[in-house]
Amino acid sequence: MLNSSLLQLGAALRARKISSVELTQLYLDRIATLNPELNAYITVNPDMSLAQARTADERITQGDASPLAGIPIAQKDIFCAQGWRTTCGSRMLHNFVSPYDAHVVSQFNSAGAVNLGKTNMDEFAMGSSNETSHFGAVKNPWNRDAVPGGSSGGTAAAVAARLCAAATGTDTGGSIRQPAALCGISGLKPTYGVVSRYGMIAFASSLDQAGPMARSAEDMALLLNAMAGFDERDSTSLQREKEDYARELNKPLNGLRIGLPREFFATGLSADVAQAVDAAITEYKKLGASVVDISLPNSRLSVPVYYVLAPAEASSNLSRFDGVRYGYRAPEYGDLADMYEKSRSQGFGAEVKRRIMIGTYVLSHGYYDAYYLQAQKIRRLIAQDFTEAFQQCDVIMGPTSPTTAFNLGEKGDDPVQMYLSDIYTIAVNLAGLPGMSIPCGFGNNNMPVGLQIIGNYFDEARMLNVAHRYQLATDWHVRTPSGI
């Protein structure tokens, strides 16, 4: 059961080979055994999950044929779920029990899926290693000394360790793709505006996007079908026709043009990752694709631009956490200003405070034009590079991360080193394009390598097709960590 695809699980549930309660219990037992070490979940609530599973079993008995009915899915702890503690990895929300459901959560609920629990993450999604979580670091199931990546590190570890059938993530600068790569699973960040962010705790609103994380492209197509769609409660949600993201999965890849950006294969890329990515490109050629040399000259600016825009927007979004209406309030304080300062200083961790400081500074009087506005202008240049590139190719490929998973504590106290681990993913968020990572081999120390696939706007169905054909021809995505 643990290695069955979502389609197979759905079929087994509808054929009554297994009930949703049994399947949910199976995962809950695994979580009880493995989570104390991996720390992939912040919150599990067996009573609530099993109650949902019983309802799903009734639906299935009554003939409900929803593909996700009865399937246990974990939610990144950034998504509000009614009655569930929703912490966003922060002490600030350590006691926050959400009074409402995020759009993504209600979509899964109406599809009959079971919420298996809330996965660990970098605090407020700010991090690339999951080490900034107030609830402790997550361990990579492939090597317990290594990080799972971040910020959706708990989700990536949970999927890799078979602690859920599939799960959700969010991606502001690479937070779905980088942990997917480091944990050897598949992850997709859709086009900005495709999945509603209602009830998804905001980090950088012009970049944040939710997406599926799973064991295969086929599973992700099914999940995205449930997650995507217009929602008037998110002002950036795009009004588009509903589409079936699985519709092109099996299309042959003959004639596919793959763009390889020079900049993604230059200095900074470690040799083991380069080798695995090159081998994947060779496999694509066997599948009928051709490669095109392209250039994204402004992508080198994506890290600096991101570290202006994201902190600026975060400093504004996080101003709502003041200890008044919900969340953490300092136990002792004097006047109102003192209450704000103490609650925020004690409630936020070091990385979050750092980014609030950067953001407050770049938005402060006299600096707006030099930083925020300049970054928004360069953002357009970065996006234009992609527009030009897509005139010559159908998808763009390269590494997801410059290295395989690094060790816990390795990047230590230097935030800049940590920021550079998202060097290949950030430009995609700035352009608002869809991006994906799928497993494509193993590097040094037998750690997974991710292949990044970038598509044109709204081209998710084709990207899933491109990933699925590769997964039919290779078996990297079905490998499991030892002991799992």
Add this chain to the structure above:
Amino acid sequence: MSLTLEDVKKVARLARLAMTEQEAQAAHAQLANIFGLIEEMQAVDTSGIAPMSHAQDVTQRLREDKVTEGNQREKFQAIAPQVQAGLYLVPQVIE
């Protein structure tokens, strides 16, 4: 541009973050490194380039001006740090 320790303290105040002298000094060193990374941006000629805030260049949707949410005060205040008689309590602001 170089970030001073005084800038750091001022920004902390604006962001409502309490900081000890030691914390401010540590933050100063780290922020200086980060701004070193960001400075690369300043050399780029962006004259005539329009700033980009949404990939699809969509504008904000308008909706009819009518009440869509009912009163859920009790539900929301159940998770508040301190409430009394339906009001959120904070330290006294006006003498």
